[in-house]
Amino acid sequence: MQTIGSKAPPSDTGRRTVRGRDKDLLPLLAGAAVAVGGVGATLALVDLSSPLRGPFTLFFLLAAPSAALAAALRALAPLGRAVAAVAGAVAVNLLVAQGMLALRVWSVRGGVVAVTVLSALALLLTVARRPRRRAARRWTT
Numbered sequence: 001m002q003t004i005g006s007k008a009p010p011s012d013t014g015r016r017t018v019r020g021r022d023k024d025l026l027p028l029l030a031g032a033a034v035a036v037g038g039v040g041a042t043l044a045l046v047d048l049s050s051p052l053r054g055p056f057t058l059f060f061l062l063a064a065p066s067a068a069l070a071a072a073l074r075a076l077a078p079l080g081r082a083v084a085a086v087a088g089a090v091a092v093n094l095l096v097a098q099g100m101l102a103l104r105v106w107s108v109r110g111g112v113v114a115v116t117v118l119s120a121l122a123l124l125l126t127v128a129r130r131p132r133r134r135a136a137r138r139w140t141t
Contacts, residue, residue: 037063044112057108061115065089068122092118 040056041064070085096114100106
């Protein structure tokens, strides 16, 4: 039997789109990530004995270079940018550790400072090279 003019309602596939409260959650998560990274860097620099020192410092050592590299790779697709940024962060950390070991100046504080300086430099160079967008002038006749 055939019905005319009626369609079955679309089924919910379980996929959610970013709307409303979900969209408001992204800045909150970014702020929490910055706070966790800042606490990790501070705990490593102060040399405070805490059970959170290791995980928070590791998060900082991965997140700081990843954020700087992701800002530089804006032309890539989001997934590709994330993969390239994390791989680049691992490479930055390995190069800093290898350089400090080769020069016989290894220390946790020095490594955190070196990664921070390299990440800040990469982010500042990215911001400086980005062309400034000027408002389009409209000519009225």
